[in-house]
Amino acid sequence: MPIKAIPLSEYFYSRVNKNGPNGCWLWTGPNKKKGKVGYGHCRGKGAHVVSYEIHNGPTNGLWVLHHCDNQPCVNPAHLFTGTNSDNMHDCVAKGRYKPPTFLGEANPRARLKDEQVRHIAKREMRQI
Numbered sequence: 188m189p190i191k192a193i194p195l196s197e198y199f200y201s202r203v204n205k206n207g208p209n210g211c212w213l214w215t216g217p218n219k220k221k222g223k224v225g226y227g228h229c230r231g232k233g234a235h236v237v238s239y240e241i242h243n244g245p246t247n248g249l250w251v252l253h254h255c256d257n258q259p260c261v262n263p264a265h266l267f268t269g270t271n272s273d274n275m276h277d278c279v280a281k282g283r284y285k286p287p288t289f290l291g292e293a294n295p296r297a298r299l300k301d302e303q304v305r306h307i308a309k310r311e312m313r314q315i
Contacts, residue, residue: 196241199229203261211260212238218259226258234259239266250274256281 193201202216214227214234227234239251242263249268253260260266269277278284291301299307 195230195237199234199237199241199261202227202229202234205262207257207260207262209255209257210262211255211257211265212262213257214259214261224259227261234261235266237261238263239268252277256283 202214204213204215207213214229216227216229216234218227218234219225229237233251235253236246236251238261239246246268250271250273251266252269252274253265254267255262255265257265275284289295291297291304292299
């Protein structure tokens with residue numbers, strides 16, 4: 188007997204709690220951060236992206252951003268599209284941007300010491 192696929196919208200709505208704070212619809216299905224609140228996942232996409240597409244159509248390659256800044260929120264009234272640049276501007280404007288703290292050799296993945304980088308850069312400048 189073949190397995191009957193549940194339509195995307197039915198699957199989506201079975202995992203939404205429409206009683207969140209400030210009118211947010213909270214995603215109750217799987218999310219990116221195991222055991223913590225984060226962006227939801229719905230059949231291989233962000234749950235907020237799926238919500239946007241169900242209610243507004245394709246994103247045409249744009250990002251789906253939140254007016255409410257609530258990661259598990261999937262209320263289509265709280266979502267809008269924009270470019271990666273729009274997303275970064277929104278992040279800075281709302282005070283969520285955290286500059287990187289592990290620059291240079293302070294980064295655990297660094298392969299060179301800062302002095303080695305300066306030496307290489309100086310050598311490259313001599314060749315120009």
